[in-house]
Every structure is written in structure tokens, then in C-alpha cells.
Amino acid sequence: MTSTILTSSQARSYAEFQQPLWRRMLFTREMAVYAALVAVMLVASLTVKNFAAPITATYLLLDVAAILLMALPMTLVITTGEIDLSVASVVGLSSVLTGVLYEAGLPFALAALLAIAAGAVAGSINGLLVTKVGLPSLAVTIGTLALFRGLAVGLLGTTAITSFPQEWRDLATSKIPGTPIPSVMILFGVLAVAFAVLLHFTPFGRGIYAIGQSKEAAHFSGVRVERTKLILFILSGAVAALAGVYYTLRYGSARGDNAMGLELGVIAAVLLGGVSIFGGRGALHGPIAGVLLIGVMASALRLANITSDVINVITGTLLILSVVSPSVLAWNSSRRARARARKEGSASG
Amino acid sequence: MTDSSAASRSGPTLVLDKVAKSFGQVVALKSGSLELENGSIHALIGENGAGKSTIVKIIAGLYQRDSGRFEYLGEPVDFTTTAQSKDAGIAVIYQEPTLFPDLSVTENIFMGRQPTLSMGRIDRKAMREETERLFEQLGVRVDPDHPTRGLSIADQQLVEIAKAISLDARVLIMDEPTAALSGVEVERLFAVARGLRDEGRALMFISHRFDEVFALCDTVTVMRDGEYIATSAIAETSVDALVRQMVGRDVTNMFPKEVAEIGEVAMSVEGLTRTGVFHDVSFEVRSGEILALAGLVGAGRSEIVRAAFGVDPYDEGTVTVAGARLRPGDPSAAMAHGVALIPEDRRKQGAVLESGIARNITLATRGRLARGGLIWNALENDSAQEWASRLEVKATALDTLAGTLSGGNQQKVVIAKWLATEPRVLIVDEPTRGIDVGTKAEVHRLLSDLAGQGLAIITISSELPEVLGMADRVLVVHEGRITGEFSREEATPEAVMHAATHKLEDVR
Known part of the structure; x- marks a missing residue:
């Protein structure tokens, strides 16, 4: 008997994809968020006074830049099925460290670098507790959320450090010449490309999805599950600390309670952007649209003189809808299929 | 017990007649027919993708048929939920219990x-x-x-x-209940099934093992490609006849191990111990050789190979591949030295079900495929195209989710993933569990071919005919220790089973 396996004599060939490119691009969760973003921007431009002004875009982007930065590593962390709730506390800790080190006489750049390194250490604490001790990241990072915030407030008390060099402060709030876009978006753009490449175009990124979809199968396929998670927690800590340096300069103030509660905004935007809380699903451009959508809505409502409580209610509702809608759609389509099957069954039977 | 009219009513308890079911353009069941009688055990057999599971799910109320007749206790029925079929007295026992x-x-x-x-x-x-x-x-x-x-x-x-x-279920449907059971456990299950039959219940039994079908069942229905082929009384049919009906052709040689040249030692395991699981396990496997680890389910065979590959830790001992000692607990180190493990649990450990075929096939080789540290769809698809076609995976597109494939095709995807790593030592744990006869024969032929190309192969199987048919050498594991070693000539069913059920002292 001749072998039919391992010979190309009877080679089958497969389509690369089940659906054409435009369908795969168009009918995605991410595109729906981008569509919503465009729609909200259009409606707000037409109905809200001053929304269409370039200065609105500048302030909007300055406001969301820290969240945008943190959303990048958070997307990767959540794709592995983990979560990092400590990011906003790392922002606070990094802000305080930058301030304290600068006041102690270090050059600002060195103080900022040391704060970012401290952020990486904070991230590695999360990562080691999750991977080596084996605790769930939800519990670990709730703990370190309190721990890092406590350290931040403890270091500086209720005072604030505001004596930062003016040229650095100006840099943080400056615009790309000739545009209303803040310069910090260049930093974000570079990091966004780096994280997109890491997630979507490296073997490491393939491992991230495999871990999120089936940790066990990934482990059996030689994916270094623990090492991958540790690296992502360190990245999350370092980028959160970078966001902390930006936050300090943007508001010209290092305080222990900087960015308090911001982690929820980051996670909400990532989930809104189509990343599955259970891991294994999502793409980096989704959360970016998620952050911008929430930012644009908040900005438009604020310009329309609607209070921040109402804004919170609206973003919360939006988040719930976005998490619920996929399952409602799935439920509805299966219900329709069943009804159709019943009709055909009774017609033929 | 069953006090209703069911016992006195004549005619079959449950009837499916020309039932069809499609999912979009995919036809899962073209024309399924089946009659279950009280006090009888009915076998439903067929290759993977023949439509057996679809029939079970229609009876259970999980799917609704598109057309055809479905009668239960003489009445036409339409189960739209599993609760309805349960209430009507139909129970389904799945391969993996849901407790x-x-x-x-x-x-x-x-x-x-x-x-x-x-x-x-x-x-x-x-x-x-x-x-x-x-x-x-x-x-x-x-x-x-x-x-x-x-x-x-x-x-x-x-x-x-x-x-x-x-x-008070009147109809019991058992979907491959024996796939994960040892010999003794199968016997116990059969005794229970016979008892239920004698109480007058109708039983349906799905299995890929012919010996079980013949040992347990009264009638057998064969399906192929979503269609009803034939129903016969067990006494009036034979394995050859059933295989012909199932595959539509003769399968002449189920275990075609061809003689291969046995070469150098490819992998050697010395004194491997994991406390409480296995003890002082030593063996070596040579290139061109198929070494089988036989024994009862739970004897520790899978645990031994998992530790050797590095997915599980071990306490003592060494694993050496081509002169290099493998770092314990690190599958990627084993892979770097040319070891591959096709694991026992295809759905949890083998395939990433939410991922496409291409991503599955290239998961273990993604580092090697990358150019300058980067990887993209085209690179993966080229490699996946080649390996999927070599193994004749039945699918239309490379991004078809692995979870939507039949068991046999999932297994082919997993095998493709590991062959793509071009291993020197291939460990296969229950390579043919739950897959159909045709694919089984293909897998056997593939292993034989690979040995012929100089791979060292370690295989674990709970099916004795498979072990005896394929292996050049058989090691028997009992309660975490090796209790017997047999050459191909020495390995008789009696010798292997004796070693598999007795402690070392008793064997010698």
C-alpha cells in the first residue's frame, strides 16, 4: 500500500480565508467602535457649540493621552486572560517619585527614568505574584492597587510638588507644529506601533493569543506561559509609570492621589474596544477607538454643559451595552435560526 | 418502574426517519434513520463526520431537524430544548460527564x-x-x-x-462512553447496560471499537457521510462487513507497521521519578523504532511522557536526547532538541479550538517561521497549506476554526502542527482515540512511514490490537512502574495484559 500521507501527490489546496478581505475588515467589533466614534463626532460637531473647534481636539487628546498609553499594554494583558488593576496607582507612585527625586536635586530626565524603572519593578511584583505564586491577577492587582497608592501617598503626604522645569511642562502640552494635535501623540503613536507589532506580528504575540484561548494547549505547544505574562505585567507597570510622568507634567503637579480611579477608565475602554475579558480575542486598534469614543463623548457632553455625573452614567451604560450586545446578537440569531428550522420542519413534515 | 403504556405498546420506542440537518451550507446530516426498541441495545457506528453526533443532538433536543420524521412512543415529537427530551424520558450520557x-x-x-x-x-x-x-x-x-x-x-x-x-429514563443514549475507560471499567459499564436492557429500556451505544459493539449490542446501524447505510442484527454481521459499510471500501490492513531500520538511541530516560505518580522509570527509544507504552488507563503512562517532554515537572532522573540533557519542566527546550508530543486530550491540550487551522499548525513553529523576528499571515499560511494538505485535513479555508472540525480532522491538525517541527522523537498519546476507522488506519500508516524515515516514536494506546499491531517493542506500565518489556514477537495479548494488571514481583 502506498502512502497517501506525507506526499504532495494528492495535494489539497485551501483558501487562505473563509471570507474576502473587505468582509473581514468591515464586519468586526473594532469597526463598529470606529463607526460609533465617527458618528458621535459628526453629531457633536453639528449640535454642540465649539465642539468642532481645533482647540477641543487638543484638549481632548491631552486629557486622554494617559489612558491611551495605559490601554496599550492593558490590551495585551487582558488578551492573555489576566488583568492589571494597579495601573492608576502606578501613575500616582511614578508621579510622586518623579517629584521627590527632582526635588532631591536630580535632573528631571533622570528622575523620570528612575520613576519609569520603579514602574517596571511594580509591574514585576504583580507578574511574579501571578506567575510564580500562582495567585489570580484580579486579587493580586487589587492588592497592589492599594499598596502602590499607599506608597505614593505615604511618600508625599497631602502636599504636592509643583516646581517642575517649565521647558518640560511646555513640552508635555505642546502641539505638533501646524496642527492641533499634542506632541505627546507622537510618543503614543510610536508606542502604539510597537505594541501593535508585538501583538500582531511576532511569535510572542501569537503566544499571547494562544494563552488567552487555551492556556493548556499553549503550554503543550511550547509557549512560555509564565514568562509571557511576567513580561506583560512589567510592560504594563513601565508604561503606566511613563503615563505618570506625562500626567505630572500635564497638570504641573506631583501628588499622591494623581489619577485616582483611572484604571477603570482604561479597562472600560479596552473592553469597549472589543477585547474579550476572557482573553484570546481583540486587536490593538479596538481599544484606541474605545478610549477616543469615551473621550469624545465626555468632551461633547461637557461642552454641552452636562454634569460629570451624567457623563459617568452614560459611559457606564455604553460599556454595559458594548459587553452585552455581542451575546444578545448571538442569542437573537440562534433564536431566528430555530424559528426558521421549525417553520421548514412543519412545512415538509 | 415504567408504569405507563410504553411497556405494553408494541413497535419501536424511538424512530428517526430520513432526518436531515444543515448548518448554513454545511450538511451535517443528509438522511438519518434509526429505530430503537425496548429491551435492546442498539449500536450506532460510522466514521467521524458520518452524522452520529448530530443524530444524538437531535434526539437530545439540542438541535432541531430540518426535515424528516421523529417519533417517540408512537407520537411525532419536536424537542426544542434538552429539558423537553429529558422530561420525555430520554437521557444522554456523554463521553465527558457534565457533573x-x-x-x-x-x-x-x-x-x-x-x-x-x-x-x-x-x-x-x-x-x-x-x-x-x-x-x-x-x-x-x-x-x-x-x-x-x-x-x-x-x-x-x-x-x-x-x-x-x-x-425514569426509557431511552439511554451513550455517546462513546468507553473512550476513556480501562478494560475492567468497560466490563462494569457493560454489566450495567445489560441490566438496564433487561429491565426493558432502550439503549443506544456509540463506539469506535468493534469488539465492544459485538460484545454488548443486539443490533447495529451504520452511517456514512450523513446517510443511513444499513441496520443489521449483530449475530448476522461481521467486523469486515461493518467496516465495508462504514468506509464504502475494504480496509485491508489496519496496522501496517512496516519493517524499518533501527538506528541510534534517540532519547533515553533514566530513573525518572515523580513522587506518587511514577517511580524509577528508565527506557530508551531508537530512531526508526516504535516503542509502545501499554497499560491500564491511570497507570501513569501519560504522566511519564508529559514529564519527559517537560509539560509536567519531575523530582528525579534525567531525559537525554541525542546526547543533550533536557532542562526539566520546559517543553520549549525539548522542542529545540527535536522532541514532539501529541497529547492525549486533543480538545484541551492539542488544539486551540478558538483559533484557525493555520494558527494551530504554526503554533509550535512560529519562532522558526518568523523573519527578522516578525511573523505574518502569509508566512503561516504557506506552511499551514503544505502541512494541512500533506495530512489531508478536510476543511475549506485555513482560518476555519479548529473547534468546528470533526475529531479526526482536529487530530490531523494537531499531528500537522508537530510534524511541522520536524521532530527526531515523536511521542503520541492515544493518537487514535475517538477518531474513525478510516482516519485511524491513516494515522497508523503515517506512524509507520515516519518510523521508516528514521523518527523515534513513542506511542501510548489503550487499544491492545493497536499496540500489538504497531509496536516494535512494548513497555508495560502498572501503577507508575515499568512491569514488563516485550519484543514484537513476545508481545501477546495475554503477556501484555498480565504485566498490565500485576505488580512487578508478581510478574517476575
């Missing part, structure tokens, strides 16, 4: 319908007594207070059966 692991056996049996005392308190005593009575009726011993987490799959199935009986 609540932290609840006791008793609590599982009465889940959702606990007997109550006044003020809604649960009557634990009545529940426990009823459970004991059920197990007595079934003639088996299972501790009613034990949480189901620690129970073997065989015991969990018995709990499911007890639950079905307590619901």
Missing part, C-alpha cells in the same frame, strides 16, 4: 429536584437512601457522599446513569 465537581454524588443526582421537608429544607436522608438504592439496582459501588471531582471518568458516568435512572 458539578464540588458537589457530592448524591447532590449531583438530585440537582434541581431535591426532595424537601417542611419549610423547603432539603431532605438529605431521603436523597442519600435513594442514591444507595440506585447504585444497588445498578449493582455498582460508588460512595454517595464523595465529591465528584475525585471520581474516575468511569464512576462519573455511572453517576450520570444513576441520575438518568432516577429520572
